Amino acid sequence: MNKKTACRTIRKHSLLFIMKTLTNLHPPFWAGIAGLAVALLGGMPALAQDLDRQTQVWAASCAACHGTGGHAQTGIPPLAGQPREVLLQKLLAYKAGSLPATVMHQHAKGYTDAELARLADFFSKQTR
Numbered sequence: 001m002n003k004k005t006a007c008r009t010i011r012k013h014s015l016l017f018i019m020k021t022l023t024n025l026h027p028p029f030w031a032g033i034a035g036l037a038v039a040l041l042g043g044m045p046a047l048a049q050d051l052d053r054q055t056q057v058w059a060a061s062c063a064a065c066h067g068t069g070g071h072a073q074t075g076i077p078p079l080a081g082q083p084r085e086v087l088l089q090k091l092l093a094y095k096a097g098s099l100p101a102t103v104m105h106q107h108a109k110g111y112t113d114a115e116l117a118r119l120a121d122f123f124s125k126q127t128r
């Protein structure tokens with residue numbers, strides 16, 4: 001086999017190889033894309049629901065003192081229905097240590113600012 005034929009043969013084989021690989025890849029690849037689209041479209045409400053469920057789980061840990069849904073017993077400030085911004089500012093201040101507290105600075109430090117915002121949002125939406 002001379003050099004030219006050898007080159008042609010190699011080129012033919014590599015082309016065949018690429019084509020074979022692509023056809024082999026295609027069905028799972030497109031199924032993956034379709035699956036991703038379905039997951040994105042259908043998963044959005046589910047994701048929002050999960051986020052909300054997560055906030056409820058966090059809020060349950062506040063219930064020990066602030067009561068279910070932020071309806072506190074005597075001695076503990078009720079959270080239900082307070083303006084979101086007021087709750088958030090206090091939570092951030094507890095976290096930063098700029099608002100004196102007996103226990104709240106400990107609790108606030110366990111959450112990111114975004115998570116505190118979700119908690120503030122949750123309690124502001126509870127009826128008084």
Ligand code: HEC
Pocket residue numbers: 058059061062063064065066076077078079087088090091100101102103104105107119120
């Ligand atoms: C161990 C009891 C306890 C737990 C649990 C607790 N808190 Fe508190 N919270 C308090 C007390 C007591 C205060 C008053 C400030 C202080 O002394 O720390 C307070 C104050 C607050 C305030 C300010 C309310 C106001 O009107 O001034 C907010 C907001 C708050 N807590 C949110 C939360 C959130 C959100 C959680 C759950 C992540 C939580 N707390 C968990 C006891 C608790």
